[in-house]
Amino acid sequence: MTGARATDPDGGGDDDDGGDAARQGRVDRVAGIVLAGGAGRRFGGAKQLALLRGEPLLAHVLRAVRAVGRLDPIVVVLGAHAEAIRAGVDFAGVEPVDCPDWAEGQAASLRAGAAGVGDVDAAAVLLGDMPFVTPEVIAGAIDRLTGDHDAVRTLYAGKPGHPVVLGRRVLDRVPELRGDVGARDLLRSFRVRDWEGGDLCDPTDIDTPEQLAGAS
Numbered sequence: 001m002t003g004a005r006a007t008d009p010d011g012g013g014d015d016d017d018g019g020d021a022a023r024q025g026r027v028d029r030v031a032g033i034v035l036a037g038g039a040g041r042r043f044g045g046a047k048q049l050a051l052l053r054g055e056p057l058l059a060h061v062l063r064a065v066r067a068v069g070r071l072d073p074i075v076v077v078l079g080a081h082a083e084a085i086r087a088g089v090d091f092a093g094v095e096p097v098d099c100p101d102w103a104e105g106q107a108a109s110l111r112a113g114a115a116g117v118g119d120v121d122a123a124a125v126l127l128g129d130m131p132f133v134t135p136e137v138i139a140g141a142i143d144r145l146t147g148d149h150d151a152v153r154t155l156y157a158g159k160p161g162h163p164v165v166l167g168r169r170v171l172d173r174v175p176e177l178r179g180d181v182g183a184r185d186l187l188r189s190f191r192v193r194d195w196e197g198g199d200l201c202d203p204t205d206i207d208t209p210e211q212l213a214g215a216s
Contacts, residue, residue, distance in 0.1 A: 027121035027167070030142055032071035033113035034061055034094075036128030037079025037102040042207045046081035049088045050212055052131050057206055058089050060131035066093050067135035070142070071124065075116040077109045078102075105180025114166075114174040123171060124163045125183070131215070132202035133162070140197055141165050150190035151183075156198040160184070 036058050040047040048058040058076075065074055074094040078085055079102020086096060099112035110125065117123050124142055126133060137154060141163045144152045152165040164183060166174070170190055177186060206212050 027142075027145055029072070029120040029122075030070055030165075031117035031120040031123040032065045032068070032074040032094075032138075033110070033117060033123050033125045034058075034065060034074070034076045034128050035106060035109045035113065035125065036061075036085065037077050037082075037099045037109040037112075038106075038129075039080035039103075043209060043212075046084055047206060047212075048081065048085050048128055050206070050209075052206075052212060052216060056089050057131050057212075058085065058128045061126060061128050061133055062089070062091075062094060064133050064135050064138060065124075065126060068124075068138045068142070070139075073117055075113050076128070077113045077116070079109060104178070106182045107177035107179050110177055110182060111175055114171050117171075120168075120171075122165055122167045124165045126163050127205055129205045129207070130162060130203065131206065132204055134201040137197040137200040138163050140200060141195060144193055144195045146193075148191065149193040151187055152193045152195055153187065154197040155194050156196075156203040158196070160194075161197075161203045 036048050049056045052060060065071060076094050076096045077099050078096050079099040082098055097112055097116040099109050101108040122145055124138055141152045141154045142165055145165045145167055150167045150169050154161050154163055166183060170186065173186055204215060206215060
């Protein structure tokens with residue numbers, strides 16, 4: 001990542017569609033949901049625990065999420081390898097929740113995460129295999145959820161990525177999701193604000209040992 005703009009990790013990004021207009025409709029109670037329940041089949045095992053620069057992949061994500069001071073609660077959804085991940089990652093300040101239906105796919109993890117955060121105004125959804133996500137991009141996405149939109153989708157060079165911020169109306173529909181899909185299909189029914197965050201983080205997600213080696 002190069003050329004990232006300075007942004008307050010608690011919110012207040014400075015792109016041309018942020019600023020005062022975004023802050024006027026700013027939601028108050030925002031949770032964090034980190035999806036970390038996958039089996040890591042392409043990786044060959046628990047990639048959440050794979051070491052990158054001396055720390056588990058998931059630990060890198062949790063550090064960024066914790067640094068966004070307005071996220072409360074922060075829920076980490078575990079499924080495959082849950083016992084090993086609980087033993088190998090520091091969950092201070094966050095709440096791990098188990099997803100017994102993790103084998104169904106991402107929809108089950110998202111349902112567990114939405115249930116775990118309770119009655120909040122919105123939730124920022126992240127993936128547990130994006131070790132280079134930054135507090136700045138998380139805060140920037142949250143800051144762009146206003147009363148004119150139901151969700152914010154972060155783009156990287158025009159391609160959808162994470163975080164995705166789901167407003168209350170969307171969260172209420174998450175229990176309908178089934179299969180190995182995230183919120184993309186659901187978002188077609190809502191007012192979604194696309195926001196380019198590519199100058200604030202490297203969106204690489206780690207799916208294979210080769211990708212991990214390249215990222216190291």
